[in-house]
Amino acid sequence: MSTLAFEKWEGLGNDFVVVEVSSEQAVSPEQARLLCDRHRGIGADGVLLVIGGGTPRMVVLNADGSRPEMCGNGLRCVAAFLAERGGAEGLSMMIGTDAGDKACVIERRGPGLYDVTVDMGRATMGPRLEVEAEGKRHGFTTVDVGNPHAITFEPYAEAEVDRLGPKVATAPAGGINVEFCRVLDEGARTRIAVTVWERGVGRTLACGTGACAVAAAACEEGRAARAAPIEVVLPGGALEITVDEARGLQMKGPARRVFRGTWESSFDLGEGRTTPASWAGESTP
Numbered sequence: 608m609s610t611l612a613f614e615k616w617e618g619l620g621n622d623f624v625v626v627e628v629s630s631e632q633a634v635s636p637e638q639a640r641l642l643c644d645r646h647r648g649i650g651a652d653g654v655l656l657v658i659g660g661g662t663p664r665m666v667v668l669n670a671d672g673s674r675p676e677m678c679g680n681g682l683r684c685v686a687a688f689l690a691e692r693g694g695a696e697g698l699s700m701m702i703g704t705d706a707g708d709k710a711c712v713i714e715r716r717g718p719g720l721y722d723v724t725v726d727m728g729r730a731t732m733g734p735r736l737e738v739e740a741e742g743k744r745h746g747f748t749t750v751d752v753g754n755p756h757a758i759t760f761e762p763y764a765e766a767e768v769d770r771l772g773p774k775v776a777t778a779p780a781g782g783i784n785v786e787f788c789r790v791l792d793e794g795a796r797t798r799i800a801v802t803v804w805e806r807g808v809g810r811t812l813a814c815g816t817g818a819c820a821v822a823a824a825a826c827e828e829g830r831a832a833r834a835a836p837i838e839v840v841l842p843g844g845a846l847e848i849t850v851d852e853a854r855g856l857q858m859k860g861p862a863r864r865v866f867r868g869t870w871e872s873s874f875d876l877g878e879g880r881t882t883p884a885s886w887a888g889e890s891t892p
């Protein structure tokens with residue numbers, strides 16, 4: 608019987624199964640769907656594969672098994688996971704992703720609790736996205752921050768988010784993450800409330816790349832000033848995003864280890880559903 612050692616991490620309630628593996632093929636899309644299943648598996652919004660080496664790498668698998676380019680909350684969790692393995696208090700490191708290498712600075716706040724600042728790179732504004740739904744045309748600003756995002760500052764009720772979110776998320780080829788935004792106030796610090804429908808997941812409590820995309824769109828549309836920190840308020844908590852002409856996007860937020868575990872691969876789920884015969888050559892060290 609082979610087993611898979613994992614850690615459960617979360618960033619503002621966006622939660623992940625973190626596994627250290629030697630190859631990207633160690634967890635298949637089907638295995639990722641099972642691990643993320645909140646009734647038959649561990650339960651998570653995604654799986655983060657950590658591949659060691661000169662520059663450690665993060666590969667992301669969404670709960671539906673798809674592989675996105677990047678995950679902001681996940682990258683903070685992987686940076687903290689690696690810092691914890693190294694036993695260091697304050698630490699900075701580069702981590703490779705499918706959207707390029709990202710610089711991370713980790714500050715330990717307590718056992719399994721960290722604040723992480725990530726240089727997220729630059730946002731690229733895309734074409735307007737128009738989606739026909741429920742007899743109306745809905746317009747979105749598109750922003751790429753390594754992965755794609757559709758953003759609106761039009762007021763939508765919660766129920767509309769659940770109806771419109773999946774329609775927009777699957778409208779363009781390859782899918783897109785969807786953020787419904789509201790500027791809370793433009794006092795000393797701009798605060799933007801965001802509800803997220805994520806590609807390959809659905810509703811999540813937070814989206815790090817989404818928060819960056821929203822801050823970039825807000826600056827582009829004159830709803831927020833560049834260089835000053837923008838507080839993006841998500842259902843799971845707030846992220847501090849800075850849109851800097853020279854340095855690009857910076858994201859600061861928490862990462863927390865929830866628990867460690869071991870997945871047994873001979874585990875029969877009943878109803879003829881069994882876990883994958885074995886993990887691709889991965890077993891606990």
Ligand SMILES: N[C@H](CCC[C@H](N)C(=O)O)C(=O)O
Pocket residue numbers: 621667669675676677678679680681754755784805806807808811813814815816817
């Ligand atoms: N569902 C996203 C990936 C996870 C992004 C999100 N969890 C974050 O923190 O950035 C996508 O398909 O692009």
